[in-house]
Each structure stands twice: as structure tokens, then as C-alpha cells.
Amino acid sequence: AYMMSIRLLARAPFMIILSWIMTLTISKPASILFLIAIPFLGGTLLFIAKAAHPHFIKVFDEYDVLNNSVQENVNASRVVKAFVREDYEIEKFHGISRYVYELFTKAEKIVAWNAPVMQFTMYTVVLILVAIGGRSIVGGTMEVGELTSVIVYALQIIGSLMMVTFVFVMIMIAEASTDRIVGVLDEVPEMQDQADAVKNVADGSIDFDHVDFSYGGEGGNLSLKDINLHIKSGQTVGIIGGTGSAKSTLVQMIPRLYDVTGGSVKVGGVDVREYNLEALRDQVSMVLQKNVLFSGSIYENIRWGDEHASDEEVQRVCRLAQADGFINEFPDGYNTMIVQGGNNVSGGQKQRLCIARALLKKPKILILDDSTSAVDTRTDALIRKAFREEIPDTTKLIIAQRVSSIEDADQIIVLDDGKIAGVGTSEELLKTNEIYREVYESQVKGGGEDE
Ligand SMILES: Nc1ncnc2c1ncn2[C@@H]1O[C@H](COP(=O)(O)OP(=O)(O)OP(=O)(O)O)[C@@H](O)[C@H]1O
Ligand SMILES: [Mg+2]
Known part of the structure; x- marks a missing residue:
């Protein structure tokens, strides 16, 4: 997530802001349209990410159970064989992996809303642009080249937003992992040496x-x-x-x-x-x-x-x-x-x-x-x-x-x-x-x- 974000997150905001400024210099109505569309898209994407987050946390917890089961089975393979428990253990593994699969599907189903929301907004914006622009061209207040530029800028903005969402989802999944890693790193050992701790054991009494x-x-x-x-x-x-x-x-x-x-x-x-x-x-x-x-x-x-x-x-x-x-x-x-x-x-x-x-x-x-x-x-x-x-x-x-x-x-x-x-x-x-x-x-x- 970090690797992705250092490049994409640095570039995307620039693209959005500069494209919007360029649009402003060409057509005021178009820039206002963007001003409505961008927060709408951003808000929706944020909402989707928030909704999926708890599901990802659950997925990782279940991954633990899955990993434990595999580890236990590998370590104790002899015991499993001796007690003829292969079928039971295989069924147990299937059960957990099915559950992980279901949880993952749930999370991904929410995340999958990203694309339709994007596309819907994108084509709505383009349609409105063409409708307004077409009239302006006929009325002689806008040139064909200008309309084309505005549409290209619109696509730039949408493309950048897509990148941001992509990184967003990555960060969201990574966050569920980060919480767990930080939890371990932040754990303070209960036993701490005192400042003047005794270093020499006198005898074995x-x-x-x-x-x-x-x-x-x-x-x-x-x-x-x-x-x-x-x-x-x-x-x-x-x-x-x-x-x-x-x-x-x-x-x-x-x-x-x-x-x-x-x-x-x-x-x-x-x-x-x-x-x-x-x-x-x-x-x-x-x-x-x-x-x-x-x-x-x-x-x-x-x-x-x-x-x-x-x-x-x-x-x-x-x-x-x-x-x-x-x-x-x-x-x-x-x-x-x-x-x-x-x-x-x-x-x-x-x-x-x-x-x-x-x-x-x-x-x-x-x-x-x-x-x-x-x-x-x-x-x-x-x-x-x-x-x-x-x-x-x-x-x-x-x-x-x-x-x-x-x-x-x-x-x-x-x-x-x-x-x-x-x-x-x-x-x-x-x-x-x-x-x-x-x-x-x-x-x-x-x-x-x-x-
Ligand atoms: N890590 C642990 N967490 C919680 N309870 C424990 C833990 N280890 C042992 N116990 C409990 O403490 C009690 C004493 O266990 P302990 O292992 O000291 O017995 P033991 O005399 O060494 O037995 P054995 O002869 O089987 O080795 C038991 O009731 C056991 O259930
Ligand atoms: Mg003992």
C-alpha cells in the first residue's frame, strides 16, 4: 500500500486540481459541474471504503484460524495420522476456508460498487458536458476544440479519482493488517529490569x-x-x-x-x-x-x-x-x-x-x-x-x-x-x-x- 501510495497519491491530487483550473479557463459551467461531481464521487467512495473496512478486519481474523489449523496439522501430522483424523481435519480446513471465502466475497461485493459509481458519474458528466457544450457551439460561444479539451480534462479527473480509490482500498486492507502488527510492536513486556538491577547471582540457594x-x-x-x-x-x-x-x-x-x-x-x-x-x-x-x-x-x-x-x-x-x-x-x-x-x-x-x-x-x-x-x-x-x-x-x-x-x-x-x-x-x-x-x-x- 505504501509503495502504491507514494506515487499515485502524490500525482493524483495535482492532476485533479490542475485539470480543474484548466477547465475553469475554458468554461465556467463545466468547472462548476466538476465541483459538484468530484465531492459526490469522493464522498461515495469514502462511504464504500468505510462500509467494507470491518469486513476486512474480520477476514484477517479468520485467516488466523486458517493458518493455525494448517500449522497445527503440519506440526502434528503424525498424531493426525495415528488417530486417523485426516478426514476430520480436512473437513475442518474446508469449513474455515469456506468461511474466509464468504467473508472475502462480502467485503469485495461492497468494494465492487466503486466501478459502477465511477462510470455512472463519469458518463453523466460527459453527457451533460456534451449537451451544454453542443448548445454553446451552435450558439457560437464555444469552439469544438474547447469542448473536446473539457471532455479530456473530465476524463483526466475521473482517471485520477479512480487511482485514488484504488489506493484507498489498498490502504484500507493494509490498515486491518497494520493494526495487528502495531498491536504486537506496542506490547510492553510486563517484566522490566529495574534501573539498579542486580547483575550477580551470589550462590544457588x-x-x-x-x-x-x-x-x-x-x-x-x-x-x-x-x-x-x-x-x-x-x-x-x-x-x-x-x-x-x-x-x-x-x-x-x-x-x-x-x-x-x-x-x-x-x-x-x-x-x-x-x-x-x-x-x-x-x-x-x-x-x-x-x-x-x-x-x-x-x-x-x-x-x-x-x-x-x-x-x-x-x-x-x-x-x-x-x-x-x-x-x-x-x-x-x-x-x-x-x-x-x-x-x-x-x-x-x-x-x-x-x-x-x-x-x-x-x-x-x-x-x-x-x-x-x-x-x-x-x-x-x-x-x-x-x-x-x-x-x-x-x-x-x-x-x-x-x-x-x-x-x-x-x-x-x-x-x-x-x-x-x-x-x-x-x-x-x-x-x-x-x-x-x-x-x-x-x-x-x-x-x-x-x-
Ligand atoms: N499456562 C497455564 N495457564 C493456565 N493454567 C495453567 C498453565 N499451566 C498450568 N496451568 C494449571 O496449573 C496447574 C498446575 O500445572 P503444572 O503444569 O504446574 O502441573 P505439574 O505438576 O507440572 O503436572 P505434570 O506432572 O503433568 O507436569 C494445573 O491445574 C494446570 O491446569
Ligand atoms: Mg509439569
């Missing part, structure tokens, strides 16, 4: 002090309720609890992925809200429950943790994460290309690569959110052993569904429905905590029978 949290903000449903926790630097802490008990929510407070609704979270003795965000997140490495790899080689993927790390350094963390073995079995080793979404490595391999990536940051706090769920128990134990021996000073938070993954932790936190149900070592919890005992017995007994 973590303190939760009466923390409440709601995804819905103040007054919403509380996902975390009155959490009090004290973790010393270098400790290994296990977190266990049923699905939806807010384990992930709890650890996301530490790198300040969300701000608490009430209370405070301290890292290294300082409230996380007082840190420079980058400095804090540099020291808190998190392996997310839904982790992702990027397309690129294994080297490139691991170096996300630290772009300047040497090859040896990358290999070291991969050994720590027990990823070294399977990487070396790939024909290209560390240069193996990971495809988009990491679909050419197994779930357990992906998890280990993500752990290696997190380790490369040399964080003071390492959080593993169910990150060894797809790794066999032996490898899981080896990873924990490596952590104990190689990064003893790093605080390690391990969320797990398997008791065996956290049994040997210094502290185990049992979460239940957003509240802490118990804290202690495995031994202590077995004596005092009903939930922990149940989970423990169901898993350990189940394992025993297998053997």
Missing part, C-alpha cells in the same frame, strides 16, 4: 516465602498456595506429586518465567524481581518438560547453552548427560544434523541432549522438569551420579514421576494440589507422609514383582 501464584493474575484461581521452601546452595532436591499438582509451575518461578502473585522468591538471597533478567536466567538453567531441539548439528544445538564453548567442552557435558554413547554411534557423530523438531532422535536421546545443553551454561541452579522420563533407570542413575561428582556446587532441582529418580536427594518436596504436603529425605517422608509412602510402595513393589 533458593527461598520461597509464602508464595501464592495464579496464572490468571490477582484474584484468579491459585495454582500455588502459600509455598515456603528453603534450599541451600549445592543441594539436590527432588520434587514429586501427581499430575497437575503444580510442579512445573513451582520451578518456573525460579528463573522468573512468571511473577509470583503473592509472597517472594529469592535466589542467592535476593528477590528474583530485583535481578537483571538475563543475569538471573544465565545462572538458572532449566530443562523444560516440553523441550525442543532446533534444526542444525548436535554441536550447534548444544552450543545454545554457550556459543563460545569448545568442542571438548561440548563433549564433556554430553558425557555428563550420558549422551556421549549414542552420539558416537551416529555415523556423523557430533556433526549429525538434527531435523526440525528433533524428530530424528528418540525421546530419551532428545532429553539427554537437552540436559547437556543446559549443563553447558554452567548454571548455579539446574532444573530438570521430568527430563529423564524417557530415559531408562540405569542411565538415569548414571546421570545423577555424574551430577553428584562433577557439579557438586550446583543446586539441582529434579522433578520426577519415578521415586527412584529422587530417592537419594537431600530434600524431597511432595506437592499436592498446589500445596506442599511434605518435605524431607526419603526416609523421613516414608515415616511421615502418606502420599509419598503410597507412591513409593506402588512403584517399588511393582518393580519387585516384575523381577
Whole structure:
């Protein structure tokens, strides 16, 4: 729209004004006729544009739905196939695209009025000109050449107006898009660094002090309720609890992925809200429950943790994460290309690569959110052993569904429905905590029978 308008919008007004002045020098009645016709046309076109605008906004909203549907289907093509939902998804796509088509047709139907209104005005003006001019020529007050000139000027004006309308429609469609782009650009991040933000994380200690949290903000449903926790630097802490008990929510407070609704979270003795965000997140490495790899080689993927790390350094963390073995079995080793979404490595391999990536940051706090769920128990134990021996000073938070993954932790936190149900070592919890005992017995007994 901008490209169109810089040329056309600059030229058209000149053409209209100059043509009108030229007409005035030839024939006063004709220039008055133009003076009536131009505002009439302009007004009508404006009216048409205004009427179509809301329809275009709606069209773009529906485009979102259409794009989302396509994107989802491409990303989750395996799920769609596995559930034999192709027909359903195709029908869904048809439904939305039909709707977009209908909306677009509605908008275009309004815009299509432009041409008939133009032509009608244009030929009416020409007819009137010829009628008046013809009489004047017969009466001897006007020459044939003059009438011809006035008609040519009339066509010039109409042509320019047409250009303006064309650009107008373009701008109108573009405006619907511009609003959306500007909306994103103008969004102010909720989390802003303070002017005197702390840049240095002293150690890996973590303190939760009466923390409440709601995804819905103040007054919403509380996902975390009155959490009090004290973790010393270098400790290994296990977190266990049923699905939806807010384990992930709890650890996301530490790198300040969300701000608490009430209370405070301290890292290294300082409230996380007082840190420079980058400095804090540099020291808190998190392996997310839904982790992702990027397309690129294994080297490139691991170096996300630290772009300047040497090859040896990358290999070291991969050994720590027990990823070294399977990487070396790939024909290209560390240069193996990971495809988009990491679909050419197994779930357990992906998890280990993500752990290696997190380790490369040399964080003071390492959080593993169910990150060894797809790794066999032996490898899981080896990873924990490596952590104990190689990064003893790093605080390690391990969320797990398997008791065996956290049994040997210094502290185990049992979460239940957003509240802490118990804290202690495995031994202590077995004596005092009903939930922990149940989970423990169901898993350990189940394992025993297998053997
Ligand atoms: N982004 C979100 N927006 C709104 N509610 C959320 C969001 N993420 C989680 N919740 C809600 O918060 C609660 C705790 O979720 P959370 O993901 O912390 O559970 P979890 O213990 O990690 O579960 P799982 O073991 O399945 O990973 C759930 O009731 C969930 O519905
Ligand atoms: Mg979770």
C-alpha cells in the first residue's frame, strides 16, 4: 500500500486540481459541474471504503484460524495420522476456508460498487458536458476544440479519482493488517529490569516465602498456595506429586518465567524481581518438560547453552548427560544434523541432549522438569551420579514421576494440589507422609514383582 501510495497519491491530487483550473479557463459551467461531481464521487467512495473496512478486519481474523489449523496439522501430522483424523481435519480446513471465502466475497461485493459509481458519474458528466457544450457551439460561444479539451480534462479527473480509490482500498486492507502488527510492536513486556538491577547471582540457594501464584493474575484461581521452601546452595532436591499438582509451575518461578502473585522468591538471597533478567536466567538453567531441539548439528544445538564453548567442552557435558554413547554411534557423530523438531532422535536421546545443553551454561541452579522420563533407570542413575561428582556446587532441582529418580536427594518436596504436603529425605517422608509412602510402595513393589 505504501509503495502504491507514494506515487499515485502524490500525482493524483495535482492532476485533479490542475485539470480543474484548466477547465475553469475554458468554461465556467463545466468547472462548476466538476465541483459538484468530484465531492459526490469522493464522498461515495469514502462511504464504500468505510462500509467494507470491518469486513476486512474480520477476514484477517479468520485467516488466523486458517493458518493455525494448517500449522497445527503440519506440526502434528503424525498424531493426525495415528488417530486417523485426516478426514476430520480436512473437513475442518474446508469449513474455515469456506468461511474466509464468504467473508472475502462480502467485503469485495461492497468494494465492487466503486466501478459502477465511477462510470455512472463519469458518463453523466460527459453527457451533460456534451449537451451544454453542443448548445454553446451552435450558439457560437464555444469552439469544438474547447469542448473536446473539457471532455479530456473530465476524463483526466475521473482517471485520477479512480487511482485514488484504488489506493484507498489498498490502504484500507493494509490498515486491518497494520493494526495487528502495531498491536504486537506496542506490547510492553510486563517484566522490566529495574534501573539498579542486580547483575550477580551470589550462590544457588533458593527461598520461597509464602508464595501464592495464579496464572490468571490477582484474584484468579491459585495454582500455588502459600509455598515456603528453603534450599541451600549445592543441594539436590527432588520434587514429586501427581499430575497437575503444580510442579512445573513451582520451578518456573525460579528463573522468573512468571511473577509470583503473592509472597517472594529469592535466589542467592535476593528477590528474583530485583535481578537483571538475563543475569538471573544465565545462572538458572532449566530443562523444560516440553523441550525442543532446533534444526542444525548436535554441536550447534548444544552450543545454545554457550556459543563460545569448545568442542571438548561440548563433549564433556554430553558425557555428563550420558549422551556421549549414542552420539558416537551416529555415523556423523557430533556433526549429525538434527531435523526440525528433533524428530530424528528418540525421546530419551532428545532429553539427554537437552540436559547437556543446559549443563553447558554452567548454571548455579539446574532444573530438570521430568527430563529423564524417557530415559531408562540405569542411565538415569548414571546421570545423577555424574551430577553428584562433577557439579557438586550446583543446586539441582529434579522433578520426577519415578521415586527412584529422587530417592537419594537431600530434600524431597511432595506437592499436592498446589500445596506442599511434605518435605524431607526419603526416609523421613516414608515415616511421615502418606502420599509419598503410597507412591513409593506402588512403584517399588511393582518393580519387585516384575523381577
Ligand atoms: N499456562 C497455564 N495457564 C493456565 N493454567 C495453567 C498453565 N499451566 C498450568 N496451568 C494449571 O496449573 C496447574 C498446575 O500445572 P503444572 O503444569 O504446574 O502441573 P505439574 O505438576 O507440572 O503436572 P505434570 O506432572 O503433568 O507436569 C494445573 O491445574 C494446570 O491446569
Ligand atoms: Mg509439569
